[in-house]
Amino acid sequence: MITLRWSRGLQFEAIDDHKHKIVVDTHKEMGGLDQGFAPMDLLLVSLAGCMAMDIVSILQKKGGRIDEFMIEADGVRAEGHPHHYTKITVRIKCQGDYKREDLVRSFELSRDKYCSVTATLSAAPELEFII
Amino acid sequence: MITLRWSRGLQFEAIDDHKHKIVVDTHKEMGGLDQGFAPMDLLLVSLAGCMAMDIVSILQKKGGRIDEFMIEADGVRAEGHPHHYTKITVRIKCQGDYKREDLVRSFELSRDKYCSVTATLSAAPELEFII
Numbered sequence: 001m002i003t004l005r006w007s008r009g010l011q012f013e014a015i016d017d018h019k020h021k022i023v024v025d026t027h028k029e030m031g032g033l034d035q036g037f038a039p040m041d042l043l044l045v046s047l048a049g050c051m052a053m054d055i056v057s058i059l060q061k062k063g064g065r066i067d068e069f070m071i072e073a074d075g076v077r078a079e080g081h082p083h084h085y086t087k088i089t090v091r092i093k094c095q096g097d098y099k100r101e102d103l104v105r106s107f108e109l110s111r112d113k114y115c116s117v118t119a120t121l122s123a124a125p126e127l128e129f130i131i
Numbered sequence: 132m133i134t135l136r137w138s139r140g141l142q143f144e145a146i147d148d149h150k151h152k153i154v155v156d157t158h159k160e161m162g163g164l165d166q167g168f169a170p171m172d173l174l175l176v177s178l179a180g181c182m183a184m185d186i187v188s189i190l191q192k193k194g195g196r197i198d199e200f201m202i203e204a205d206g207v208r209a210e211g212h213p214h215h216y217t218k219i220t221v222r223i224k225c226q227g228d229y230k231r232e233d234l235v236r237s238f239e240l241s242r243d244k245y246c247s248v249t250a251t252l253s254a255a256p257e258l259e260f261i262i
Contacts, residue, residue, distance in 0.1 A: 002172050004179040006200035012183055014176040020168050022153050024180035031188065037151050039181035040247050041133050042173050045145040048135040049155035050170035052143055057162065069137035075256070077247070084250035087257040107262050116171050116208070119215035124255045125206070126218040131238050 009033050040085070044073040048090060050117035054110035055092065055103070062106065064098025088121075140164050171216070175204040179221060181248035185241035186223065186234070193237065195229025219252075 004014045004024065010032045012024045023036030032038070037045065048071040056069055070093045075085035094103055111118055135145045135155065141163040143155045154167030163169070168176065179202040187200055201224045206216035225234055242249055 001203060001205040002175045002179060004176060004183055004202045004204070006183065006187060006197065010184045010188065012180055014168075014180065016168055016172045018158070018165055020154075020166075022168060022176065023151075024176060024183075026184060027149070032184075034149055035151075037145075037147055037153060039177045039184070040251075041147045042177035042180065043248055043251065044133045045135060045153065045155060046170045046173035046177060048133065049143055049145065049173065052135055052137065052155075053141045053157060053163075053170070056137060057141065066137065071135045072132060073135070074132040078250075082245050082250040083247045084254055085247070085256045086254070087259060089259045089261065092260065092262045104262060107260065111258075111260065114213050116214045116216070117174055118258065119209075119213040120171075120174065121252070121258065122255055123215055123217070124253055125216045127242075127249065127252065128218060128220045129223065129238065129242065130220065131223045131235060 011035060040075070040077075043085070044075060044088065047088065047115075047117045047121065048073040050115045051090065051092070051107070051110045054114045055094075055106045058106035058109055058114075059094070059098055059102055062098070062102040064102055065096045066094060066098070067096040069094050069096075142166060171206070171208075174216070175206060175219065178219065178246075178248045178252065179204040181246045182221065182223070182238070182241045185245045186225075186237045189237035189240055189245075190225070190229055190234055193229070193233040195233055196227045197225060197229070198227040200225050200227075 157163030
């Protein structure tokens with residue numbers, strides 16, 4: 001579970017069950033104080049983080065040595081409200097000593113079998129609201 | 132755009148276009164160092180943050196005074212891989228001086244019209260991967 005608590009303006013503090021904290025905010029042109037990640041960027045971090053953990057751990061188990069690993073993620077947003085992502089592009093970059101086919105297979109296993117965030121985005125989970 | 136860069140173990144640092152940084156990690160029982168938010172929790176923060184910004188701003192525009200505002204979010208995960216969320220529950224708590232109907236209407240406008248994350252989760256965006 002996560003808890004999000006209003007700080008001021010459009011700024012919030014999120015806390016997880018292990019007491020990690022992050023500031024959620026938005027850009028100044030949106031009325032925010034721009035002191036933390038915006039929600040739609042956090043969605044991309046969630047997706048990139050989930051895939052990155054899978055790929056790094058699987059590729060290492062296959063005997064690959066990773067020197068640098070990076071994921072860039074960006075989305076195309078609908079023009080009208082609610083400006084949701086219609087498409088998300090994930091770009092995976094890996095430097096080290098490994099077989100190209102092992103990297104590709106690690107990525108495929110993440111995309112098709114292990115990545116919880118990819119699967120959640122594809123499955124359109126039921127949303128329940130209590131107010 | 133966000134960029135996620137591998138630090139060590141299953142720990143990564145994410146950076147947005149405005150140079151905000153967060154640590155992405157996972158629990159020790161999952162092989163992480165537990166020094167930051169896990170990806171599936173970030174998904175909940177993204178959703179809660181997006182709705183919270185809508186509701187707080189709309190309720191204030193309707194003349195409500197908010198003293199405390201909080202969203203708790205939790206998800207039910209599938210038992211087998213990829214352990215995605217099959218259901219997410221969002222619990223909205225607001226204290227202050229406002230009309231109950233205005234809070235409900237602010238929430239409905241977020242859910243049905245403005246919240247980009249809710250809409251992305253419901254729309255199952257196209258995912259493109261470049262490796």
